[in-house]
Amino acid sequence: MSNKKLAILAAVAVALCAAAIVVRNGAKHSSPKLNGTRMVERFRASEAAKITIGDTLSLSAGEEGWQIDAMQGYPADRSKIVDALMRLGELKVGQVVRGRDVGKKTRVAVLDAAGKELAAVTLGDEKRGLGRYAEFRGQTVLVADSLGVFDEDPKRWCETKIVDEPWISFSELADPSIPEDEFGFSTGVVKTVTIAGDTNRVATVGAVAKDGKSRYLRLDGSKWTYVIPSYSAERLLPKPPEPEKAEEDAEPEEPASEDGDEPVAEEPEAPAAEDADPVPAAEEA
Numbered sequence: 494m495s496n497k498k499l500a501i502l503a504a505v506a507v508a509l510c511a512a513a514i515v516v517r518n519g520a521k522h523s524s525p526k527l528n529g530t531r532m533v534e535r536f537r538a539s540e541a542a543k544i545t546i547g548d549t550l551s552l553s554a555g556e557e558g559w560q561i562d563a564m565q566g567y568p569a570d571r572s573k574i575v576d577a578l579m580r581l582g583e584l585k586v587g588q589v590v591r592g593r594d595v596g597k598k599t600r601v602a603v604l605d606a607a608g609k610e611l612a613a614v615t616l617g618d619e620k621r622g623l624g625r626y627a628e629f630r631g632q633t634v635l636v637a638d639s640l641g642v643f644d645e646d647p648k649r650w651c652e653t654k655i656v657d658e659p660w661i662s663f664s665e666l667a668d669p670s671i672p673e674d675e676f677g678f679s680t681g682v683v684k685t686v687t688i689a690g691d692t693n694r695v696a697t698v699g700a701v702a703k704d705g706k707s708r709y710l711r712l713d714g715s716k717w718t719y720v721i722p723s724y725s726a727e728r729l730l731p732k733p734p735e736p737e738k739a740e741e742d743a744e745p746e747e748p749a750s751e752d753g754d755e756p757v758a759e760e761p762e763a764p765a766a767e768d769a770d771p772v773p774a775a776e777e778a
Contacts, residue, residue: 527586532629532636536603536611538578543604547645554606561647564666567717569650577642578603581612584640587624590633595626601643616643655712655719656696658687659728667702667709667718676700676709676718684729688712698729 544552551562552569559569581601595617602613617626617633624637642649653662667676677700688694699709701723708726710719 527589527629527632527634530586530629532584532586532614532627532634533582533612536582538575538582540605540611541574541578541603542606543608544574544578545600545602545604546643547599550645550647552650559650561650563647564651565669565717567647567651567666570652573642573650577640580638580640581614581643584614584627584636584638586629586634587637588635590626590635593626593633595628595633598628599643599645616640655710656686656688656694657690658692659725661686661696661710661721661725661728663710663719663721664707665720667720669718671718676711678709678711682730686712686729696729698726 542554546552549563552559552574553562554560557568559571559574560566561569581603595615597618599616600613601616603611605611615628617628619625619639619641620635624635625639627634627636648665655661655663678697681700682698684696684698685692686694686696695713697711699711699718701708702720706723707720708723710721710726712719
C-alpha cells in the first residue's frame with residue numbers, strides 16, 4: 494500500500510475519533526445526571542402573593558392575610574403556607590423514573606403581587622412511602638417529599654376547628670345562596686362557647702342540612718355559615734328530659750294522722766277464734 498493511501502486512512506481514522514468524541518460529549522450535555530438537581534429557582538417566600546394549585550384552587554395574600562379563594566375567602570393558615578413554600582423551594586430530584594408518566598398532573602405555581610411567576614412545578618401521583626412523581630425537563634422523576642398539602646383540597650390550608658369548648662370542627666362552609674329561612678337560625682338554639690380563650694362567644698345551632706347528617710352553625714362575629722356533623726351539634730343542644738318513673742314502681746304512701754303529724758300505722762284486726770265457745774244464755778230470774 495502506498496504512503497499516500499496510508500496517509501488518507503490515518504486522516505479518516507482521526508476524523509472518526511474526533512466525531513465520536515464530539516457525539517459522546519454532546520450526549521453528556523443533552524442528558525445530564527438529574528439526581529439532586531433543584532427543581533425550582535430560588536425565590537423569597539415573602540414575595541409570594543398568590544398560589545395556584547391545578548385549575549380549581551388558589552390562595553391569595555391580602556390586607557387581612559392569606560385567604561382561600563375557593564372557600565369564600567376563608568382565612569388560610571399562614572404557618573401552613575410558609576411551610577409549603579419552603580418545602581417547594583427546596584424540592585430536588587430524587588431519581589429519574591424510566592418508562593412511566595407522572596399520573597394525574599397538578600401544576601403548582603407561585604406568583605408575586607404583579608402576577609410574575611416565581612416558581613412552578615408539575616406534580617403527579619403520590620408514591621406511598623417513597624414520595625411523589627413529578628415532571629422535570631420532560632422526564633418523570635421521583636421526589637422524596639409527598640407534598641400532600643398541594644392536593645386540590647382547600648381544607649388542607651385552614652384550621653377546621655372553630656370551637657374549643659366543646660370541641661367542634663366544621664365539615665364545609667354553607668353555600669351563601671341558600672335562603673336565610675332554610676338555615677333555621679331564627680328559632681335555633683343559642684349556646685355560650687369558648688373560642689381562643691374567650692368564654693363569652695355565642696354559637697347558634699340551626700336546622701338540619703339537606704344531607705340529614707349535618708346541621709348549620711353560626712358564631713357571633715363571623716360572616717360564614719358552617720356545616721357541622723350532627724353529633725357535634727348535639728353537644729350544644731339541650732338534653733332531653735329523663736322519662737318519669739312508672740307509677741307501679743312508686744312506693745305507696747302511708748296514711749297521715751288526723752292531726753296532720755306523723756303517719757299512724759294501722760293496728761291489725763285480731764283474728765276471730767275458730768273454736769270459741771258460744772256465749773251462755775242468761776238464766777231466767
